[in-house]
Structures are given as C-alpha cells and as structure tokens.
Amino acid sequence: MKRRRYANGPVRPQYLDSPDADRAVMMILALTAEVSALRERLDTHEKLADAGKPAATASVESFEVPETVEAARAAARRSLIDRVTRVLIEPDIPRMTAKKATEEA
Amino acid sequence: MPQFRHPMLVEETHDERSRAAFIASLREYTMSDLYPKLRRHYEQTLAPAYAAAHGKPPESPDRVRAVMEGSQLYTGYSLLVRGTQELLWDTLGEVVEKQLPILIPRAAAARATRGTLELNPRLPIPAYTAAVDIHVMPGGFHTEITDDDLFAGALYDRGVHVFAFGGLGPLNDEMGVATAAAVRRQFPDIKPGKILDLGCGAGNSTLPLADAFPEAEVYGLDLGAPMVRYAAARAAVLGKSIHFSQADAAHTHFPDASFDVIVSNLLLHEMPRPAIMDVLRECHRLLRPGGVMLHHDLLGWPEDPYDSFMMSWTTRHNNEPYERASGTLNFPKDCAAVGFAEEDVFVVAEPGAYMEEVYQVSGIRGARKRGTS
Ligand SMILES: C[S@@+](CC[C@H](N)C(=O)[O-])C[C@H]1O[C@@H](n2cnc3c(N)ncnc32)[C@H](O)[C@@H]1O
Numbered sequence: 240m241k242r243r244r245y246a247n248g249p250v251r252p253q254y255l256d257s258p259d260a261d262r263a264v265m266m267i268l269a270l271t272a273e274v275s276a277l278r279e280r281l282d283t284h285e286k287l288a289d290a291g292k293p294a295a296t297a298s299v300e301s302f303e304v305p306e307t308v309e310a311a312r313a314a315a316r317r318s319l320i321d322r323v324t325r326v327l328i329e330p331d332i333p334r335m336t337a338k339k340a341t342e343e344a
Numbered sequence: 345m346p347q348f349r350h351p352m353l354v355e356e357t358h359d360e361r362s363r364a365a366f367i368a369s370l371r372e373y374t375m376s377d378l379y380p381k382l383r384r385h386y387e388q389t390l391a392p393a394y395a396a397a398h399g400k401p402p403e404s405p406d407r408v409r410a411v412m413e414g415s416q417l418y419t420g421y422s423l424l425v426r427g428t429q430e431l432l433w434d435t436l437g438e439v440v441e442k443q444l445p446i447l448i449p450r451a452a453a454a455r456a457t458r459g460t461l462e463l464n465p466r467l468p469i470p471a472y473t474a475a476v477d478i479h480v481m482p483g484g485f486h487t488e489i490t491d492d493d494l495f496a497g498a499l500y501d502r503g504v505h506v507f508a509f510g511g512l513g514p515l516n517d518e519m520g521v522a523t524a525a526a527v528r529r530q531f532p533d534i535k536p537g538k539i540l541d542l543g544c545g546a547g548n549s550t551l552p553l554a555d556a557f558p559e560a561e562v563y564g565l566d567l568g569a570p571m572v573r574y575a576a577a578r579a580a581v582l583g584k585s586i587h588f589s590q591a592d593a594a595h596t597h598f599p600d601a602s603f604d605v606i607v608s609n610l611l612l613h614e615m616p617r618p619a620i621m622d623v624l625r626e627c628h629r630l631l632r633p634g635g636v637m638l639h640h641d642l643l644g645w646p647e648d649p650y651d652s653f654m655m656s657w658t659t660r661h662n663n664e665p666y667e668r669a670s671g672t673l674n675f676p677k678d679c680a681a682v683g684f685a686e687e688d689v690f691v692v693a694e695p696g697a698y699m700e701e702v703y704q705v706s707g708i709r710g711a712r713k714r715g716t717s
Binding site: 241242243244245246247248249251252254255261264265268269271272273275276277279280283299300302312313316317320321324327328329330331 | 357358359362363365366367369370373378385389390414415416417419420421422423424426427428430431433434435437440441475476477480481482483484487489495660661663665
C-alpha cells in the first residue's frame with residue numbers, strides 16, 4: 240500500500256522569491272499543526288487533572304472535548320495562526336529605506 | 345459542527361483529530377478572513393494606486409493579476425491556501441492509509457447488508473482527469489493503491505469536511521439536500537421511480553435523494569472505483585439502499601429513457617467543455633419524456649475583472665483546469681444542441697449554493713425533457 244504524496248498535474252506555482260522559501264513555509268505550516276496538536280494534548284492532560292483523573296493514554300484518547308473547551312481551543316488555534324502568518328500577509332505599505340530613516344533622524 | 349462519526353468514517357487518535365482541526369482552522373482563516381481582507385486591500389489601496397498611475401482602474405483580469413502578483417498580501421494568501429491544501433491531503437491521507445486494513449473489510453461487510461455495487465475495471469479513465477489530480481488530491485478520485493481499495497473515497501469524505509471547515513454539515517450533504525429539495529419544489533408533478541446522481545463521489549449528495557424520495561430507486565455513479573466502493577459502504581451503514589456503479593457520466597451503461605430525475609453536484613466544473621456536452625447529451629438520452637436534469641455547480645463567470653481573476657485562482661493554484669469551461673457555457677443553447685428545447689431550460693433561484701461568499705455564481709440549473717411518460 241503506498242499512497243502518493245504529491246499531485247499529478249502542473250508544477251507547483253512559485254509564490255515567494257524562491258521555491259525553497261515556499262517549501263520552508265509549507266514545512267512551518269506542518270510544524271505549526273504539530274505544535275497545535277501538542278498544545279491540545281497538554282490541555283487534555285490539564286482537563287483530566289482538573290477533574291482529578293489520571294492522564295493515562297486511554298483516558299487521553301477517549302477524552303470527550305466539551306463544547307466550551309473546543310471553543311477555547313478554536314480561539315487558541317486562531318491566535319497561533321495569526322502569530323505565525325503575520326509577516327507573510329503584511330499589507331503593502333510604503334516603507335522607508337534604512338538610509339532615508341537615518342537621514343531624516 | 346463536527347462531522348457525524350458513522351462507522352465508515354476514518355477513526356482518528358487524539359493528535360490526529362487536533363491536526364485536522366488545525367487545518368480546518370487554517371482553511372477558515374484564509375477563506376473567512378484573508379479572502380475578504382484581500383478584496384478590501386485591492387479596492388482601497390491596490391486599485392486606486394493603479395488608477396492614479398494609469399488614469400483608470402485595472403480593466404481586465406490580466407491587469408488585476410499583474411497588480412495582485414505585486415502584492416505581498418496576495419502572495420502570502422496564495423501560498424497559505426496552496427500550502428493548506430497540500431497539508432490537508434497529506435495529513436488526512438496518512439490516517440486513512442493506516443486504517444485501510446480495518447476500513448476495507450468493514451466496507452465489504454457493510455455493502456453485503458444493503459444496496460448494490462457494480463465495478464468496471466476496464467473503464468477508461470478520461471485523459472482530462474487522469475493527467476491532473478483535481479484539488480491537488482494525490483491520486484485523484486480514481487487511483488487504486490491496494491486491492492478492493494477505497495482510499496480516495498475515505499479521504500474525500502473526511503477531507504471535504506475539513507476543507508469546508510464543516511460548512512457542508514455533519515454529513516457533508518448540504519448541497520445534495522438543496523438539490524433534492526429543488527427537484528421536489530420545482531417539479532411537484534414528478535413522482536420519480538428512478539433517480540441518478542452523476543459523479544456521486546463518496547455519496548454525500550446521493551443520500552439526500554433517498555431521503556427526499558423514499559419511494560424511488562436511487563442510483564449513483566462515479567469514475568473512481570475507490571469512490572463508489574466507499575460510497576456504497578457509507579450508504580449502507582447510514583441505512584440507505586442505493587445502487588452505485590463505476591462509470592463515466594458522459595457514456596453510461598444504462599438504457600435509453602431509464603430515469604425520471606438526473607442530478608449532479610460539483611461535477612461539471614471538473615470537466616472540459618466537450619465532456620460537459622457529452623454529459624448533457626447523455627442526460628437527454630437517459631431521461632424519460634417529462635424527466636428533468638439538475639446540475640448544482642457554477643452558473644456563470646463573473647464580469648467584474650477582480651471577481652473573474654479571483655475565480656480563476658483555483659485553476660492555477662488548486663489544479664482545477666476546467667472551471668472556466670463550466671462557468672462560460674451558454675447553458676440554454678448548449679442544452680438545445682443536445683436535444684432539449686431551449687424554453688425547457690431553467691435556473692433555480694435557491695439558497696444552499698456552495699460557499700456562497702467565495703463562489704457567488706454557483707447554483708442549480710437544468711432542463712426538462714419534452715413529452716409525458
Ligand atoms: C468534487 S466531487 C463531488 C462529489 C459529489 N457529487 C458530492 O457532491 O459530494 C466530483 C466527483 O466527480 C467525479 N467525476 C469526474 N468526472 C467524472 C465523469 N466523467 N464521470 C463520472 N464521474 C466523474 C469525480 O471522480 C469525483 O468523485
């Protein structure tokens with residue numbers, strides 16, 4: 240059994256100045272998913288502890304996430320995404336060069 | 345809203361659920377936040393700057409492209425959407441592949457309980473779909489990676505829920521529900537004996553037909569064997585008896601005048617124009633006199649240069665090369681060319697269109713075949 244891990248069709252479009260930079264961003268996305276998953280696992284441990292239960296593998300795996308907890312997690316995912324993607328989606332505003340800034344100072 | 349956990353849905357561990365939830369959050373962020381933000385940025389900053397330099401705003405989609413490609417916000421948006429799409433299939437694909445040894449026998453057992461499945465291992469996969477993995481989904485809808493494979497079907501059912509961040513409902517069926525409701529409401533005189541769903545995929549839109557027309561025999565067909573194997577098992581565990589088959593919607597194995605109602609959901613935008621014409625012709629052949637076809641998909645293509653440019657984003661960035669073909673049909677004329685009467689072509693003004701804020705030009709349209717049965 241071997242699923243393919245790339246799609247047939249046209250080459251991946253290039254976004255940043257080099258395809259390597261694009262790859263690095265995609266790797267960061269995958270890593271951020273992992274950070275988020277770790278954070279949620281930790282949160283499950285805490286919720287179990289709050290309820291006085293041991294955080295054994297089975298109780299972590301079978302933990303039913305209450306709606307309020309899921310809402311808090313969704314908000315946390317959202318802030319994580321905001322922080323990680325900030326520089327990637329900066330609006331286009333006119334910037335001063337460092338030289339000009341020094342001259343003006 | 346979380347996806348309904350029926351027995352054919354891939355099971356996820358704690359961490360796998362969290363990864364999927366993160367990807368859904370990324371999708372929601374790019375579509376609900378960045379997409380409108382990009383429009384505001386274009387309207388308030390990029391277009392005025394262009395107009396100041398050229399004396400008029402960008403007047404064609406190509407001009408909009410040039411402006412947008414110089415924008416960091418657009419570049420970042422595009423990279424994020426593309427990156428999210430690749431991450432989605434790879435992350436969920438890992439889980440589905442791991443579970444095939446459980447899902448495959450479970451599916452076989454489920455299919456034995458109700459409904460039917462007809463495969464055609466010799467079915468030629470048309471070049472237009474074999475060459476391009478639509479939606480950047482590795483292997484597309486038809487590739488088989490093992491015996492009795494359902495990988496693509498299981499992946500699509502889970503993937504579309506994450507992709508739409510739950511927006512198609514717990515059973516991914518809101519489009520299909522809207523299509524079935526449109527048949528009922530627009531054609532109360534039709535009491536369908538047999539209904540066919542073209543390009544049924546995982547059967548998400550097929551089951552609502554069985555709910556809306558409990559008396560009818562419902563059929564679904566798809567090019568991909570893994571899609572219909574999964575669809576048949578999913579339908580069975582959800583308690584629906586449906587006839588699935590592996591077939592090309594453009595050239596099916598059914599006899600003339602077999603169906604009272606034929607529908608498709610999100611099929612036509614995946615086909616180039618000649619194939620769309622073949623599907624419309626096939627619908628005319630398969631319908632009984634007085635029967636109707638309804639296609640839930642793009643209704644047109646935006647005039648506005650910005651909207652037109654943004655509509656074509658998926659063509660280049662999400663491997664959807666034929667979107668424009670379905671959006672630029674001359675639907676009444678094209679239906680007339682295959683045997684329908686132009687006056688019998690209709691558009692259903694209907695909510696429930698797919699991701700309305702993004703695809704403002706989607707909805708249901710179709711034609712009724714002349715005559716009475
Ligand atoms: C985006 S999916 C939509 C699935 C389903 N209609 C739904 O609403 O969930 C499109 C489906 O159309 C199928 N398809 C594409 N071309 C086809 C053809 N020529 N004949 C039959 N199915 C086709 C694909 O295999 C895929 O499963």
